[in-house]
Amino acid sequence: MVDEIVIDSPLDMHAHLRQDEMLRLVAPLTSRSWAGVMAxxxxxPIVDSPAAAVAYRAAILEAAKEGSDEPFEAYTTLYFQTHYTRDFLADAKPHILSIKFYPRGMTTNSSHGCDPADPGVYDVLASMEELGIPLSVHPEAEGYYHDREELFGKFVRDWVRRFPKLKVILEHLSDRHSVALLDLPNVHATITPQHLMTTGNDWFGPPFNPHLYCMPCVKRPEDRDALLQACFSDHPAKIMAGTDSAPHTEDRKVACGCAGVFSAPIAIQLYAQVFASAGKENMLQAFLSDNARRIYGITPPKRTVRLVREPFAIPSSYGNVIPMWAGGTLEWSIKA
Known part of the structure; x- marks a missing residue:
């Protein structure tokens, strides 16, 4: 049994750091253990210009200083819009790591999203392919909530067929049917802790647990098992850590049912528990860092995170945000 795991420069390639007061809470909690995060x-308003991306990165890095003196990087993204021109994207490329596609109305703050069948989408994707800008996707289409990710697969297949050199990252993979999309040569994915560790029974209950409710929702045991198999044997080089850590205040989670699981401060320990339980500790470095470096072509800040097999009590809250498995105990702790 392995009792210590050392990770070089862990990267969270999908996280919501929010803004203003919430950013000031979340960024330090993130920078304490991660070397970099893709926000x-x-x-x-949405981040839809190079200037907005630059300003957001600066705000993240300033807030993150309160969490750690260790090196930390914030990678930014643009919100996909059909009016982006090639020249606009060329100007934006030095300041971003990807462009994030939101299907309209499918998740938090997605009212500015696009219809994936809109012909205008193709023009932007063509320019992104030419310029080598990756496409990050929230892969859900209109339909019964449990089937939305599977339903989006037809758009991914169409885009990959039309733009074979476009790098596509499926965010927060949750469905066993979507795992097959990783067979396509230019498709990659991020996976969250909750999708690797829980099933629909954990959030839907009874009793209902709003702090495990996210979009795409956690699904059946067969879906969780397919994700684990993809990480460990089927597609290990194509999958990265992406927590989709998404904080909401406790009142909004409980009263409004806002989608999002907050895991930023404990996510590395959660992932370690998943991999160690399967005897796959040797694959954790690639999942937490190496794959992202290769897929996105980045060199993160040099940083070492040491995990030891010691119980860690998850706080009941971080400020006014309730984390995943609040009050529970993890098998792994992070040591300075």
Whole structure:
């Protein structure tokens, strides 16, 4: 049994750091254990220009200083819009890591999203392919909530057929049917802790647990098992850590049912528990860092995170945000 795991420069390639007061809470909690994070652009207003991306990165890095003196990087994204021109994207490329596609109305702050069948989408994708800008996707289409990710697969297949050099990253993979999309040469994915560790019974109950409710929702045991198999044997080089850590205040989670699981401060330990339980500790470095470096072509800040097999009590809250499995105990702790 392995009792210590050392990770070089862990990267969270999908996280929601929010803005203003919530950013000031979340960014330090993130920078304490991660070397870098890719921040999503669904703010208010949305991040839809190079200037907005630069300003958001600066705000993240400033807030993150309160969490750690260790090196930390914030990678930013643009919110996909059909009016982006090639020249606009060329100007934006040095300041972003990807462009995030939100289907309209499918998740938090997605009212500015696009119809994936809109012909205008193709023009933007063609320019992204030419310029080598990756496409990050929230892969859900209109339909019964449990089937939305599977239903989006037809758009992914169409885009990959039309744009074979476009790098596509399926965010927060949750469905066993979507795993087959990783067979396509230019498709990659991020996976969250909750989708690897829980099933629909854990959030739907009884009793209902709003702090495990997210979009796409956690699904059947067969879906969880397919994701684990994809990580460990079927597609290990194509999958990265992406927590989709998405904080909401406790009142909004409980009263409004806002979608999002907050895991940023404990996510590395959660992933370690998944991999160690399967005897796959040797694959954790690639999942938490190496794959992202290769897929996105980045060199993160040098940083070492040491995990030891010691119980860690998850706080009941971080400020006014309730984390995943609040009050529970993890098998792994992070040591300085």
């Amino acid at each position: 999503m652009p669904n703010l208010s």
